[in-house]
Amino acid sequence: MRSAVMAGVALAAMLGSGALAAPTKKAPAAPAAHPAAEAQALDLAKKAISLRSVRGPGNKTPEVAALYRDALVAGGFAANEVVVAPVDDTAYLIARWPGSDPKLKPLVISGHMDVVEAKPSDWQRDPFTPVVENGYLFGRGATDMKLDGTIAIASLIELKRQGYKPKRTIIIEFSGDEETTMKTSQIIADKLADAELVLNIDGGGGVLDEKSGKPEYFVWSGAEKTYADFQMIVTNPGGHSSEPRDDNAIDQLAAALVRIHDYHFKPELNDITRGSFAEASKYEADPKIAGAMRAFAANPEDPQAIATLRADPALVGQIGTTCVATMVSGGHALNALPQHAEANINCRIFPGHKPADIMAELKRIAAQPEVQFKDVTEGAVATAASPIRPDFTAAVKTALASVYPGVPMFPSMASGASDSMWFRFHGVPSYGASPMFSKASEDFSHGLNERAPIANIAPGINYYLVLLKELSK
Numbered sequence: 001m002r003s004a005v006m007a008g009v010a011l012a013a014m015l016g017s018g019a020l021a022a023p024t025k026k027a028p029a030a031p032a033a034h035p036a037a038e039a040q041a042l043d044l045a046k047k048a049i050s051l052r053s054v055r056g057p058g059n060k061t062p063e064v065a066a067l068y069r070d071a072l073v074a075g076g077f078a079a080n081e082v083v084v085a086p087v088d089d090t091a092y093l094i095a096r097w098p099g100s101d102p103k104l105k106p107l108v109i110s111g112h113m114d115v116v117e118a119k120p121s122d123w124q125r126d127p128f129t130p131v132v133e134n135g136y137l138f139g140r141g142a143t144d145m146k147l148d149g150t151i152a153i154a155s156l157i158e159l160k161r162q163g164y165k166p167k168r169t170i171i172i173e174f175s176g177d178e179e180t181t182m183k184t185s186q187i188i189a190d191k192l193a194d195a196e197l198v199l200n201i202d203g204g205g206g207v208l209d210e211k212s213g214k215p216e217y218f219v220w221s222g223a224e225k226t227y228a229d230f231q232m233i234v235t236n237p238g239g240h241s242s243e244p245r246d247d248n249a250i251d252q253l254a255a256a257l258v259r260i261h262d263y264h265f266k267p268e269l270n271d272i273t274r275g276s277f278a279e280a281s282k283y284e285a286d287p288k289i290a291g292a293m294r295a296f297a298a299n300p301e302d303p304q305a306i307a308t309l310r311a312d313p314a315l316v317g318q319i320g321t322t323c324v325a326t327m328v329s330g331g332h333a334l335n336a337l338p339q340h341a342e343a344n345i346n347c348r349i350f351p352g353h354k355p356a357d358i359m360a361e362l363k364r365i366a367a368q369p370e371v372q373f374k375d376v377t378e379g380a381v382a383t384a385a386s387p388i389r390p391d392f393t394a395a396v397k398t399a400l401a402s403v404y405p406g407v408p409m410f411p412s413m414a415s416g417a418s419d420s421m422w423f424r425f426h427g428v429p430s431y432g433a434s435p436m437f438s439k440a441s442e443d444f445s446h447g448l449n450e451r452a453p454i455a456n457i458a459p460g461i462n463y464y465l466v467l468l469k470e471l472s473k
Contacts (some may be wrong), residue, residue, distance in 0.1 A: 011466035021224040029335045031459060034458070034465075035088065036161070038154070038461060041151045042457060044068070044071055044147075045150040046139075047067055047130075048141065048150060049130040050128055053090075054116070054118075055089065055114065055180045059090055061090040061113050061176040064146075065091045066084060069082045071157070072156070072172075077096075085187075087177075087187065088183070093173060093174045095173070096170075096171050097170040097171070099170065103138040105194055105195055106171050106195050106256040108172075108173060108197070109198075109468075110174075110430070111152065111201050111419075112175045112185070112199045113176055116140070116179050116446045118450075136453055136454065138450070139452055141450070142289045143436070143438070143445045143452045145202045147456070148201050151464065153409070155465055155468065164469065174463075178202070178419055181378065182380075182421075193423075193428060197392060198420065198431065198435050202419065202434065203434060204431070204432035205432075206437035208436065208437050208439045213301055217280075217407060217408050217409070217410070218407055218408070219412040220410075222387075222412075223273075224414040224415070228346070228359075228377045229270065229376045230359050230376065232371050233341075233342045233372045236370075241334075241337055244337065249330060249339065250331060253341040253371060255368055260325070264320075264321060265321040265323070265350075267319045269296070270385050271320055271411075272413050275410050276410060278294065279410035292304070293305075294338060296319065318413060321347060321348065323348075323358070325345055325346075327344040328342070345362060354382055356375070357428075359375055379417075385413070386430055386431060387429060388411065391471070395410065395470035398429075399464075402463065402466045412432075414432065418437070436460065
């Protein structure tokens with residue numbers, strides 16, 4: 001991603017240069033170095049990347065869990081407070097650092113150990129052989145999210161090394177199938193439903209300027225859209241293709257799909273996205289898009305702003321629910337009328353709406369009574385946005401300023417699902433607040449040649465040291 005250490009020092013120097021004009025002000029002190037924690041974070045990340053933690057045959061997620069467990073126990077966690085539990089071909093980890101006040105609800109740090117599949121023949125380097133080159137850690141999971149996970153582990157161990165005593169219990173947990181079924185994610189959230197709040201280190205983060213590489217802004221995630229799959233099915237007696245009829249299953253399905261394609265759900269805002277549009281517009285290079293973001297934040301019914309944002313694939317998902325056809329099949333022979341046709345509609349639902357209501361709306365728009373709809377979603381539930389809590393935002397602001405002084409922060413909404421979904425389902429506020437910074441052009445999560453700048457390690461540790469103290473004291 002970027003030279004975070006140098007960028008943070010450069011920003012501090014720039015801000016401190018005002019001391020020439022105002023000698024009473026001192027430049028911010030450079031963040032402390034923690035060489036043992038920094039070395040451990042990188043070493044653990046490399047070891048974790050070398051373990052192919054992919055669902056299916058040969059899944060090594062349990063070995064990643066064992067790696068993390070051993071590091072935590074060696075770092076001062078009581079062995080009986082670190083639990084690794086097998087589930088099917090994967091596993092999850094929950095480690096507790098008991099606080100001095102048992103009446104306080106725990107602070108949870110949430111992450112995951114599994115990664116998406118990577119085909120070695122498609123990569124420039126073997127995806128499961130970690131390589132550090134030109135300031136980047138290469139390998140599947142470098143960005144999503146093994147490096148971030150090990151930075152958090154090393155930070156907790158550093159806090160213990162410093163003798164810190166939390167008043168609130170701190171729990172760090174890692175699910176084992178976040179990228180697939182989220183079965184362990186649900187189990188963990190069920191067990192930790194009494195948490196005060198959750199720091200999901202698999203969300204949020206910072207953006208670096210594409211030219212200078214300096215930190216531009218930081219976002220925390222307080223909401224995510226609900227994932228849903230709806231199956232559309234048409235059945236028909238069929239017949240000989242030489243005797244066509246109006247009630248053709250493929251034609252009926254196609255007509256419904258076209259109507260759904262042409263339909264737009266009502267644009268809407270919540271407190272998270274309103275703040276996101278208003279602040280992100282300041283960093284948008286295209287004046288037309290920046291103006292549309294500001295206009296939409298002020299009035300979500302502005303037709304010109306809606307049209308501009310809807311035309312941008314990166315922004316259309318932020319203005320409301322989206323549904324799109326992702327799979328289609330039908331027919332059984334080249335010379336026969338189809339007896340069956342079906343399609344899948346994948347929806348990303350704006351917080352606050354029930355999937356059943358969205359499916360009913362799709363059925364109405366399809367206007368094809370022969371088409372039957374069925375919710376076939378697996379591993380997802382609808383959740384509302386987390387509240388904008390002053391204690392959380394103040395803590396993140398303090399932690400961010402300790403490593404990147406002057407860098408602005410604002411909220412955001414994720415378009416995809418994360419483990420936060422299951423905590424929010426239990427009414428536990430969950431926030432994506434990763435300290436990882438990257439250029440937008442260098443986000444290779446789930447893609448080829450995934451990489452992360454190792455310059456994230458030092459400031460990431462300092463960020464966690466401040467943030468965890470602020471939220472657990």
